[in-house]
Amino acid sequence: xESVGLHLPTLSVQEGxxxxxxxxxxxxxxxxxxxxxxxxxxxPQFIIDIRSNMDKRQGQRVTVLLNKTVKHLSLQIxxxxxxxxxxxxxxxxxxxxxKYIFGTGTRLKVLA
Amino acid sequence: xxxxxxxxxxxxxxxxxSVKIECRSxxxxxxxxxWYRQFPKQSLMLMATSNExxxxxxxxxxxxxxxxxxxxxxxxxxxxxTSAHPEDSSFYICSARLTSGQETQYxxxxxxxxxx
Numbered sequence: 001x002e003s004v005g006l007h008l009p010t011l012s013v014q015e016g017x018x019x020x021x022x023x024x025x026x027x028x029x030x031x032x033x034x035x036x037x038x039x040x041x042x043x044p045q046f047i048i049d050i051r052s053n054m055d056k057r058q059g060q061r062v063t064v065l066l067n068k069t070v071k072h073l074s075l076q077i078x079x080x081x082x083x084x085x086x087x088x089x090x091x092x093x094x095x096x097x098x099k100y101i102f103g104t105g106t107r108l109k110v111l112a
Numbered sequence: 113x114x115x116x117x118x119x120x121x122x123x124x125x126x127x128x129x130s131v132k133i134e135c136r137s138x139x140x141x142x143x144x145x146x147w148y149r150q151f152p153k154q155s156l157m158l159m160a161t162s163n164e165x166x167x168x169x170x171x172x173x174x175x176x177x178x179x180x181x182x183x184x185x186x187x188x189x190x191x192x193x194t195s196a197h198p199e200d201s202s203f204y205i206c207s208a209r210l211t212s213g214q215e216t217q218y219x220x221x222x223x224x225x226x227x228x
Contacts, residue, residue, distance in 0.1 A: 008153050032215045043118075043205050043219040044156070089155060093215045098144060100207075100217060102155045 008087060010107040019077040023090035023103045028071060032093035034100070035064060035075045037086045044089060047075070077108075085110045115139055116208050118220040125196055126228055132192045133223045135206030141186035142208035146217060147179070150203040162189045196227040 013019045025033065031052040036044035050057045050064045050073075057064050063076040073090050090103040115138040125131050135145055144163050148156040160170045160181050168181035178200075180192040189208075193200055203224055207217040 034216070036219070041203075041222070041224070043116075043221045046216070046218070049216065098209060098215055099146070099158060099161065100156075102157075105155050 008105050008107045010109060012109045012111055013080045014111050015082060016079055019075075019080045019084070019108060021075045021077075021088050021106045021108065023073040023075075023106075025071050025073055025090065025092040025103065026101060027092060027094055028068075029095050030092035030101075031095040033064070033066060033073050034091045034093070035062075035073075036089045036091060037084075038089060038105075039086045047088075080108075080110050082110050082112065084108060114208075114210060114218040116142075116206065116218050116220040118204075118206055118223050120223060121221065122224040122226075124226045124228065127197055128195055130192055130194045131196055131225060132190055133204055133206075133225075135189045135191070135208070135220055137187045137208045137218075140208075140210055142189075142210070143186065144209040145183060145189040146207045146209075147181060147189075147191050148205045148207070150205060150222075152203075156205060159191075193225065196225070198227045201225055201227045 034049040035047040037047050038044045048059045048062050048064050050066050055066050061078045065074045087105045087107050089105045091100040117136045119134045147159045150156045158171050159174045160168045162168045162181045162183040164183045164186050170176045183189040203222050205222045207219045
């Protein structure tokens with residue numbers, strides 16, 4: 001199982017394998033979703049975003065999937081590399097407010 | 113483009129003193145800036161929304177008199193932690209929204225505050 005708060009959920013992946021990081025969002029009225037990568041001691045770095053009128057969006061080596069029925073968001077990273085090791089956060093934008101609500105985060109560890 | 117800077121990157125201060133953190137949008141004008149706080153191994157929590165030329169809007173549970181926010185220009189917002197205490201030690205991160213109507217926020221590198 002996974003716990004939050006004092007311990008971030010951790011996903012360990014072999015280098016070269018694909019990674020899937022999941023996120024459950026809270027507000028059915030949210031209309032814009034973003035994935036961020038955060039390395040230790042640094043600010044969040046934008047990875048990819050998706051609007052609520054889409055269910056899939058692809059970037060370079062990354063794909064975001066949105067399932068509004070169950071309020072679920074996932075980030076897929078293809079051919080995971082050591083440089084992908086970081087904490088990944090999803091964020092939802094509350095429609096009409098421009099405010100983000102961040103998920104609890106997942107630590108991705110890439111094993112050589 | 114869309115670079116946000118923060119200064120200082122880290123600060124150590126004595127309990128009871130005040131600390132000012134600057135957030136600048138370097139290559140764009142930001143009508144709205146946001147201030148977040150992040151404790152170790154936790155997520156980012158929004159503290160307040162800062163709009164240029166008007167008073168900041170604080171999230172529930174955030175003391176406006178303790179965390180003073182000023183957004184005097186379209187490229188600069190400041191957060192002042194007044195009478196800092198050890199429990200205020202945290203990672204403070206700002207973000208800026210590019211233009212009206214766009215939701216994307218660009219984040220600064222963060223400021224590590226340690227109150228002794």
